Amino acid sequence: MITSTKVRLEPNNKQNTKLFQSSGTARWAYNWVLSKQEENYKNGGKFLSDSILRKDLTQLKKTEELKWLNDYSNNITKQAIKDSCEAYKKFFKGLSDKPKFKSRKRSKLSFYQDTEKIKFTETHVRLEKIGWVKLSEHNRIPTNSKYSNPRVSFDGVHWYVSVGIELNQIQLELIDKSIGIDVGIKDLAMCSHKEKPYKNINKTKRVKNLEKKLCRLQRKVSRKYEKNREGGSYVKTGNIIKLEKSIKKLHKKLDNIRTDYRHKVTTEIVKAKPSRIVMENLNISGMLKNKHLSKAVAQQSLYEFKTMIKYKAERCNIEFVEADKWYPSSKTCSKCGYVKPKLSLSERTFICECCGAVIDRDRNASINLSRYKVS
Incomplete structure (x- = not known):
């Protein structure tokens, strides 16, 4: 399986300038394609493929006006053109909104590196036409490996390089056990194999x-x-510039705390070595529309939590099952199987009207999820 690895860069002043200029070149190429496509559409033309646009740009590089593009890697503009055309294809298929022009102030700064030309040592990475840039973490990325989709990005504070690396599956002796995971806002997750839930990191004093x-x-x-x-x-x-920089650093610190916690929780669940992990499928986009819950849902990053569980389970050869959205995990009694017709969000304790069982609502849901059968 291919997994993405992201490492922070430590560029010097000259390299830092080159990184900003390279991301600006990628943004220019992306916007140039959008303007060409719109102009072509207005004139009654068909969709322009990336191969045609790359040929046009090669000719334009010879002009005095766009001669500056030769100072940067041609792979940056080549991939930016591909990304822009791909965005239009997704729009035509109805998979996404119409692509927008990238802003110098608001858009994320990033650019592509060629898989053949990017090189790693234990301490440095070689970026085309930028040079050897120091890595903040040593021995994080293997030196003799096949890389896929290398990207350099800026988060407002630091530069990062991310690459996809082929990893072998970890052979674990799995136990014949199924773990159900009920995620939520009050607590991050309640697992069927544990009595206590994994707490919400956003409720801690530090955060x-x-x-x-x-x-x-x-x-x-x-x-x-x-x-x-x-x-x-x-x-x-x-x-104002100093204060805004401090705000960006604080946002990044909060994001790092939350991401680190999610990694620790998901790793601990996978280390229990179950043969199967079942997780409920939440309508997160619908939950974000609720103005009372949207902030809490966004901070929990439940989709990212699910993604982490999924790829870590796959790497350890653990079966990952996503329960149906309409499966009544909270309304079903985990002892007798009776399904309640109604259960309000304020009821935090599940009381069965059939057998009289009293159990925590989230724990009851996690036990039911562990027994979930794919129809």
Whole structure:
């Protein structure tokens, strides 16, 4: 199986400038394709393939106006053109919205590296036309391996390189046991093989204090913007830039804490060596539309949690099953099988009207999920 590995870069000043310029080149190529496609559509033409557009750009590079593109790897523009055309194909198939032009201020900075030209050592990575860039973690990426889809990206604070690496399956002696996982907002997950749930990391004192600090910084920068307002426009001063950088760092710190916790929980579940893991299929997009729950749902990152469980189970040859969306895991009694006609969200304890069993609502759901049978 192929798994993605992401490592932080430690570029010097010259390399940092080159990284920003390379991402700008990718953005320019992406937007150039969108403008060409729109112009062609208005003139009654058909969809332009990436091969035609790459040939056109090769000719344009010879002109004085776009001569600067030769200073950067041609693989950056080549892949940006492919990505832009792929976005249009998905739009035509109804799989996504119409592609939008990338903004210099708001869009994520990233660019592609050729699989044959990217090289890794224990401490450095060689990026085409940028040079050897230091890695913050040593021996994280194997040096003699086949890489897929290498990308360099910027999260507002640091630069990262990510590559797909082929990994062999881990041979574990699995026990004949099925684990059901009931995820939620009150707690991250309740597993059928444990009495206690995995707590919600967002309710801890550490995360709450960081969120309070974030609110204070956001209010502070908002006041500074209002103070430096000139008519209908705002003046961005040096102090505002410093505060915004601090806000980005704090956002990144919170994201790292949450991601680290999800990794620890999913690894612990897989290390129990079950033969099967069953997880409920939640309508996350629908839950995000609820204004009272949207923030809590977004912070839990339940889809990412499911993705982590899925690939870690696959690597250890554990069967991963996603229960049907309409499976009544919470309404069914785990002792006698009686299904309640109604169960409100406020009822945190499941009381069976048939056999009189009293059990925690989430634990009851996790036990039912562990017994789930694929129809």
